Each structure stands twice: as C-alpha cells, then as structure tokens.
Amino acid sequence: MSSDDFTPEPPRLDRPSTGGPEEIPDWVRQLEREIRVGPATRLRIWFGRHARGLRLGVGAVLALALLAYLGAAGYRHVRRPADPPRAYPTVSPPAGIQATTAASPPPAAGPFDGTPAGAFPEGAAGITLPPAKATGGFTAKQVSATLTKVRTALVTARLDRAFMTAKDRERLVRQFAPDARRHLREEVSDASFISVATRLAPGARLLPDQPRVKGRVTYRATRDEQGIRMLRVTTNFVWAYAFLSPGAAPGDAVVVVHDTLVWEVPHPDDVRSRDNGLWLTDMGSYASNVDCAAFHKGLLDLGKGGDGKPVATPTPDRDSLYDPDRSLDIPDTC
Structure with a gap:
C-alpha cells in the first residue's frame, strides 16, 4: 500500500457472481452503503493517523514563518534611517x-x-x-x-x-x-x-x-x-x-x-x-x-x-x- 492510500480497500461486495444479481441480499447492499468511507471521513481518519506528525510539521512551518517575519522586521529596523538631529540656527563664516x-x-x-x-x-x-x-x-x-x-x-x-x-x-x-x-x-x-x-x-x-x-x-x-x-x-x-x-x-x-x-x-x-x-x-x-x-x-x-x-x-x-x-x-x- 502506498503512502497515498488513506484506508485499506474495502471488500467489493458488488462484484457479479455466477448466481446473478438476485443472489445478493438487500441487507448486504444496505451494509455497503453504510460502511462506504466518504472523502470527509477519509480525511478525518488521515488526520487521526498523522496527528503528531502534522502538529510537528505545522509547528515547524509556523516557526519558520515567525523567523522570516522577525528577520524581515529586524532588517527593516536596521535599514530604517536614524532620526535626523534637531535643527538649530547657525551662522555663515564671514568673508576673508x-x-x-x-x-x-x-x-x-x-x-x-x-x-x-x-x-x-x-x-x-x-x-x-x-x-x-x-x-x-x-x-x-x-x-x-x-x-x-x-x-x-x-x-x-x-x-x-x-x-x-x-x-x-x-x-x-x-x-x-x-x-x-x-x-x-x-x-x-x-x-x-x-x-x-x-x-x-x-x-x-x-x-x-x-x-x-x-x-x-x-x-x-x-x-x-x-x-x-x-x-x-x-x-x-x-x-x-x-x-x-x-x-x-x-x-x-x-x-x-x-x-x-x-x-x-x-x-x-x-x-x-x-x-x-x-x-x-x-x-x-x-x-x-x-x-x-x-x-x-x-x-x-x-x-x-x-x-x-x-x-x-x-x-x-x-x-x-x-x-x-x-x-x-x-x-x-x-
């Protein structure tokens, strides 16, 4: 089974038999509809199996994102020019x-x-x-x-x-x-x-x-x-x-x-x-x-x-x- 398989393949109860369709009881068909795993259920099962790894992965992504943000913010802080000195009136040197x-x-x-x-x-x-x-x-x-x-x-x-x-x-x-x-x-x-x-x-x-x-x-x-x-x-x-x-x-x-x-x-x-x-x-x-x-x-x-x-x-x-x-x-x- 590859890592892409969410669940084992359920038994195929609808395969034709030598006896024909009339030989499959209705309760079997009903059972098949009730246990069929839909996409949402499959996703929940997958999350359950991979919960720990998923938490670690999401944590790593968040940490990387935080570091990237702080790095960018720090860069902007370093690159931001310092406040200019306050101006005050000055005089020009006399001629000579x-x-x-x-x-x-x-x-x-x-x-x-x-x-x-x-x-x-x-x-x-x-x-x-x-x-x-x-x-x-x-x-x-x-x-x-x-x-x-x-x-x-x-x-x-x-x-x-x-x-x-x-x-x-x-x-x-x-x-x-x-x-x-x-x-x-x-x-x-x-x-x-x-x-x-x-x-x-x-x-x-x-x-x-x-x-x-x-x-x-x-x-x-x-x-x-x-x-x-x-x-x-x-x-x-x-x-x-x-x-x-x-x-x-x-x-x-x-x-x-x-x-x-x-x-x-x-x-x-x-x-x-x-x-x-x-x-x-x-x-x-x-x-x-x-x-x-x-x-x-x-x-x-x-x-x-x-x-x-x-x-x-x-x-x-x-x-x-x-x-x-x-x-x-x-x-x-x-």
Whole structure:
C-alpha cells in the first residue's frame, strides 16, 4: 500500500457472481452503503493517523514563518534611517582669509567626556591662526602682528587664570590701543564685559583641567566710514570650562561660553598714534550652565537658572551649544 492510500480497500461486495444479481441480499447492499468511507471521513481518519506528525510539521512551518517575519522586521529596523538631529540656527563664516581649530584633542579621560568638548583641543592649542598674507595695503608682517595681538588677547581673556581671578580688567585692557582702553574702562559694563572675557565669581572653583577650545579666526581688509584702512579680524570660539561639582552626568560640571568678537587694527599711516593698535568693535555671546546671580554681574560660576534650567540652554539640543557655528540668538533663561 502506498503512502497515498488513506484506508485499506474495502471488500467489493458488488462484484457479479455466477448466481446473478438476485443472489445478493438487500441487507448486504444496505451494509455497503453504510460502511462506504466518504472523502470527509477519509480525511478525518488521515488526520487521526498523522496527528503528531502534522502538529510537528505545522509547528515547524509556523516557526519558520515567525523567523522570516522577525528577520524581515529586524532588517527593516536596521535599514530604517536614524532620526535626523534637531535643527538649530547657525551662522555663515564671514568673508576673508580664515582658519579653524586644527589641533588634535588630548586622549586622556576627564570632566569633558560625554560632551562635544571632549573632542576639543586644550587651551590655546584650540586657537589656530590663518596664514598671514599681504592684503588691502597691509603687509604680511602687519597682518601677522595683528593676528598675534588678537590671539594674545584671547588667551588672556579666556584662558589666563590669573586674569580670571583678578578684580580688575587691566591685564587685558592694556593690550588695546590707548584710546580703546578708555572706552573699555568707562563704557563697557561688567555685565557686558563677560562677552569679551572670563572672570570667575568669588568661590568659583575650576578643576585643574585646561578649558577646551574650538572655533575660527577670519581676517580681511576694509575701510571705515571715514575711509581709514582697517584690518578686521573676526573670532568665533566656544570655550568649555570644567568646574568642581558633585554632578555625575556628562556636562553637569561644564560651563560653555560661546562668543563672536570683531577686532580691528587701523593702518598706522591713517590714524593718530593714540588710535593705533587693537580695537574691539563688536561683541556677542551666550553662556550655558552658569549661576544667574554671578552672570548678571559679569562673573562666571557653575549653577542653575532661576527657573531650574541651565542658563541659555534650550532643550533638547544642549549639545548644539558647543557648536561654534550655532547662532548666538538664543533665549536667556535667567
């Protein structure tokens, strides 16, 4: 019997006999009709005989189908693109010859781990100057001298710890042209001066780790309203400071300051000696994760804003505050 036979062949009671049809009793014919196995019955019998194998087969098919579905779903999950980063307003670099931070960050672990500043160079290594080229009546030597003055002022203003803890601004102010010094002393308030320089609040404690720095320096020759030739230098930097703090999450102890400053040096042949030197003609900044009371006095310390949020830290793009190309136009939460 082949495997396709559902049941044994029933006896053929209707075969003709030598005695003729009349010799087959009616009860035999009736019995034949009652025991004949129809298609539905045959199917039930077959299922009964093969129930265990059928369950195993169906289980295997279902398992394969489930694996196929999960595999396809997993593939779709892997192939699905990640959610794009949230957009935030940025600025375009100013026209001119420029250089961006190029130094490699230090490999050691520290308080900046888990933040974008972990990939920034330490201190002055993050200030990369563009090549000095003759432009607009300024010689390459004059351009180089101007860029050096700007870099020295930046290092004093944002990285010199002796200046940060000093009670006056003179260490920085005396680096400007004589007439520019008077302006910085008399007309720039303490609250505004924080856009130019970092001064620590009493009791604020920086960790020994060097601040992390990233940004860009751009210069070009121009003329002011009076036709005086000017070498204009635009600096755009993010400064990240590590403060002593019990906070354990990445960035809890990090204060971020992002400033954009416009420095100008007039051509020495076009101005009086008192005007010759470094001028600051525009400034803007924001700070994040600072103490509000100190910040309003132009001083820096780790703290929280008046509403419990870090100062000027719009959620949910906190990491964007470390981007030098981020717009300075953000809300102050103090």
